[in-house]
Amino acid sequence: MNEVLRVLEKILKKSGYTIKKHPKYNLLPLKNFQNDPFLKTTYDAFDNKDKLVLADDVSKLNVCLRTCVSKKRAGESYSKLTGVALDQHLFKCIQSLVVSINEAVEHNKKIKLTVFDDRSDKAALENINNILGKAKCGYEVIKTKNAGQGGSLYEHFSFSRDKNSLFYFCEDDYLHTPSAINEMISFYRDIYEEASTHLLIHPQEHELIYSQINYPSYILEGQNRRWRTISHSTHTFFTHSSIVDKYWRYFDNTKYVGNKEKRHLGSEKRTTDKLFNHIPGFSPIPPVAVHLQSKESLPPFFDWKKVWDSF
Known part of the structure; x- marks a missing residue:
């Protein structure tokens, strides 16, 4: 530590602060990790010897996709990540979801797709419908009652x-691998049957997990990849409708x-992350989908460009 930092x-220190050198690897101390509430939630779910027999239906999946492909959409008119116009960026992400749904259908999964469109431009909505027309499952497009996220x-x-x-529940700027939907369904069912618990799946890790x-x-260890427990997620996640209904108090303020x-x-943090106090959460390693919003939202060590170029 140089002299300037020593003085600082x-x-x-008089105000209760200190300066520490930031290491290359984020090995911060884990305080009382044995009693970590999120780990305990997961451990108890798997260790419960008197498991309740849940009667919820996990044989079918509803995919809810939120879209807004409009010139009025906030932000740049093109994607800095992919280098293409924003509408083309979003169309390819939507296409990747449809491809992933189709692969799951080919594996005998029952799926319905519902698109909640927030006033996309007329031409954009036509393109969205053309993409949806290739889906091998039933689908419908609903215009949202109120504008905005x-x-x-x-x-x-x-x-x-x-x-x-x-x-x-998914947004229109997530790029999916072809196996994404099928793998999330299979993993969810495996945990549900083994531990008799519902869960929440976020389709990717974030770099922030390791840096901040x-x-x-x-x-x-899953069938095709590892899955790590998590205690945070965006509003894009996979769960069961009974969880939404039971814990609606965590969803109400998303408006x-x-x-x-x-x-x-x-x-x-103030809404759906509170679900992790009640049910286990998981993210796949490597990811099955990527949030193509910004560089900071990308998962580490994943060649998303290879997935992008495959569509």
Whole structure:
């Protein structure tokens, strides 16, 4: 530590702060990890000797896709990640989801796709329908009642409450591998049957897990990849409708996402991340889908460009 930092540390120390060298690897101390509530939730689910026999239907999947392909959409007119116009960027992501659904259908999975469209431009909506026309499952397009992210989030979560089905809630800027849907269904069913518990699957890890967030995880060996326990997710995830209905109090405020005055109330931390206090959460390693929003949202060590170029 140089002299300037030593002086600065003395000043900060009076206020209860200290300066530490940032290591190359994020090996921060784990405080009382034996009693970590999220690990305990997972451990108890698998160790429960008096398992309840759940009667929920996990034989079918509803995919809810939120779309908004419009010139009025906030942000750049092109993707810095893929280097193409934003509408083409989103169309390819939607196409990847349809391809993944089709592969799952070919593996005898029962699926229905519902698109919640938030006022996409007319030409864009025609393109979306052309892509959906290649789906090997039933589908419908619903125009959201209210404009904005919060409106579509709230509506597609509400849509699931009275359905007895698996649900995958997804955004239009996620790029899916062909096996994504089939693998998430299979993993969910495996855990449900073995541990008699519902769960939440987020389709990818984030770089932030390693650089800013630090917590221990269980690592499970699945059929085709490993799955690590998680305690955070975006609003794109895979679960069961009964979880949405039972814990609706964690979903209600998603309507505030995008609201300038109340957006903090709709954040994942204040809404759906609270589900991890009740059910186990998992992310696949390597991922089965990638959030192509920004460089910071990409999973580590994954060649998403290879997936992108395959469509």
